Amino acid sequence: MDGFAAVDFTFAREVLQRGIAALYLVAFLSSLNQFRALLGEHGLLPAPELLEWARSSDRAKKAVRPTLFRWVRYSDRRLAALCIVGILVSALLIAGVPQLGPPWVPMLCFLAIWFGYMSIVSIGQTFYGFGWEMLLLEAGFLAAFLGSSDQPPATAVIVLFWWLVFRLEFGAGMIKIRGGREWRDLTALTFHHETQPMPGPLSRHAHLLPRWFHKLEVVGNHFAQLVVPWLLFVPILGLWLPDDIPLLVGALAAAIVVATQLWLVLTGNFAWLNWATIVLGFSAIGIPGDASGTIPLYWIVVTSAVALLYIVLSWAPLKNLFAHRQLMNASFNRWNLANAYGAFGTVTKERIEYVAEGTLDANPELAEWSEYGFRGKPGDVRRTPPQWAPYHLRLDWLMWFLPLGYRLEDWFLVFLVRLLQADGPTLRLLKNDPFDGHRPRFVRVVSYRYRFATRAERKETGAVWVRDRRRVLVQPLSLEG
Known part of the structure; x- marks a missing residue:
């Protein structure tokens, strides 16, 4: 860290920008293939009916989050066009093309896919009521302020990514500790591999492992979600301690987060939740002397404004983390920023x-x-x-x-x-x-x-x-x- 510039985190910025863009591409592709059958004009829960209801009164209007289809009338063709544009912009970001320009160019690209996908999620009803939808939206918004390839990322934005990973992991850990008894008596993963929503090719093999191994899994999960997230913030000490130890601690914390998520990737099918956590975990991996260029003054102002906005928005999710009745996968504002996360507070037994x-x-x-x-x-x-x-x-x-x-x-x-x-x-x-x-x-x-x-x-x-x-x-x- 070097004041306003996170000079050691340009590699982290590359992984974040391209990884988040790749997840947006998958999300738009999923919507292109499924939205019209599920929620289109003749879908199982037609989105046009929801939008028509939203126009009926001011109260109904507030119940539907921001969406492009408030101003552009919904049609299945327009939904498909939005998805195709989202896929193309995401592909450009994966290739790093917008990042070659000034920082406002990738900013506009990320804000475009962020609002485009939010336009879909806002009318997706129960078919889009998953925590990883909010996670992808928040990650996309923050990625808009990571800057260009010819300059280091802003310290404030990198720290905001650590705060996102902390809420994601620590929130999930607290939900489990407060949830079903199976997380406290270490039996949760005796059932989970078999009863999870969509098992994968290796889920049966994981389920058949010995009970003592499943108990170790739970202990490892509690350590990874309740202890490790605090270590993500250690690299900020690099502002005062020139030693590489803060960077090493942060990288170790990131490695543990990534390793535990890879185990979940191998043993289940949780859409992009695990992959998003892996990508976000790279935000804590710093490489000394990995920077060139300087941050323009106007970009310092922009990123500082985003940080101040997050300080205000983060009060509600911070209180929620330590609340007796902790909310899981909850948004405290209409824009899906600074959300509360968590999953599997209880595990089904059959x-x-x-x-x-x-x-x-x-x-x-x-x-x-x-x-x-x-x-x-x-x-x-x-x-x-x-x-x-x-x-x-x-x-x-x-x-x-x-x-x-x-x-x-x-x-x-x-x-x-x-x-x-x-x-x-x-x-x-x-x-x-x-x-x-x-x-x-x-x-x-x-x-x-x-x-x-x-x-x-x-x-x-x-x-x-x-x-x-x-x-x-x-x-x-x-x-x-």
């Missing part, structure tokens, strides 16, 4: 899956039923869970949440109607349609309990999962009925 089935037979009581296959969520017991992260399968994630609620959500009932209609965009969200585009006469939903097969069961049957039938959750439905 895995319940809702399986959608259809039939061409006229008599549902004597029918032969065929399953619809999802891209990511468990279904076929012989199928090894695929790796999808950082790509986000929104329908599959919402299917995991359904058994945790007290009733079937409205979007799911519309989803069943779309299956009866053999709706093309909806079917393209799935891995397979057992009827090859033809309309089934009936659909129903069956609830199953899933668990990973033991090594012996896997060897004997070839199955990855073992399931037992629980009950018919939704009785046969038809369009005529």
Whole structure:
């Protein structure tokens, strides 16, 4: 650190700018492929209806966060155009082209994709109600002020990234300590690898590890989330201590954050949450003498103003970290800045899956039923869970949440109607349609309990999962009925 210039953090700035831009590219691509079927003009939860409601009164208007579609009327084509532009601008930032100009050029590019993606999230309703949406938005806003390649990044902005990682990791740690007993008695990860929303190819192997290993996982998680985040701020001591020790401590803290997140990448599918944390963790890796150029005065003014804004906005999330009733994944302002983060305060002990089935037979009581296959969520017991992260399968994630609620959500009932209609965009969200585009006469939903097969069961049957039938959750439905 050297006053206003973080002279040792130009490498960190490169990773942050390009890594965050890469995550935006994935987010825009995910929206391009899924938004119209889920939330478009004929989607499961049509965004135009939400926007129309928002225009009905001032109170309704305040309930919808800022979005471009307040001023530009929504259409599926305009949504696709926004996603394509977002992908192109993100690609330029990944290549480092805007960073070759003065600092206001990458600033405008990052602010463009930040507001463009916020325009999507603001009307995304439950399909965009994930903590990593807020995380990506906040990271994109801060990345706008990292500057150009010919100058060191501003100290204030680098410190704001440390503050973001601290809220992300320490907030998650506090949620766990205050949450389910399983985090305190060290049994949480005995269940988590099996019951997490979308397991990956190695999740079963992780689940079958010894209990003592799972307890070590929990202890390591508590250390990484409750102790290590405090060390991220040690490099600021470099303003007064010329020794390299503060940089080494910060780099060690970053390495621990990255290592724990890589383990989560290997054992699960959490969209871009883990990858975003890895990218943000690099903000604490300083390389001595890794700087050239000077920061223009106007840029010092701009970045200092952003830091002052964050000081004001950070009071609410700071109080929340130490509040008895800590909020998880909460925003305290309309712009998704200085948010509260956290995940998995409790761990589910068993895995319940809702399986959608259809039939061409006229008599549902004597029918032969065929399953619809999802891209990511468990279904076929012989199928090894695929790796999808950082790509986000929104329908599959919402299917995991359904058994945790007290009733079937409205979007799911519309989803069943779309299956009866053999709706093309909806079917393209799935891995397979057992009827090859033809309309089934009936659909129903069956609830199953899933668990990973033991090594012996896997060897004997070839199955990855073992399931037992629980009950018919939704009785046969038809369009005529």
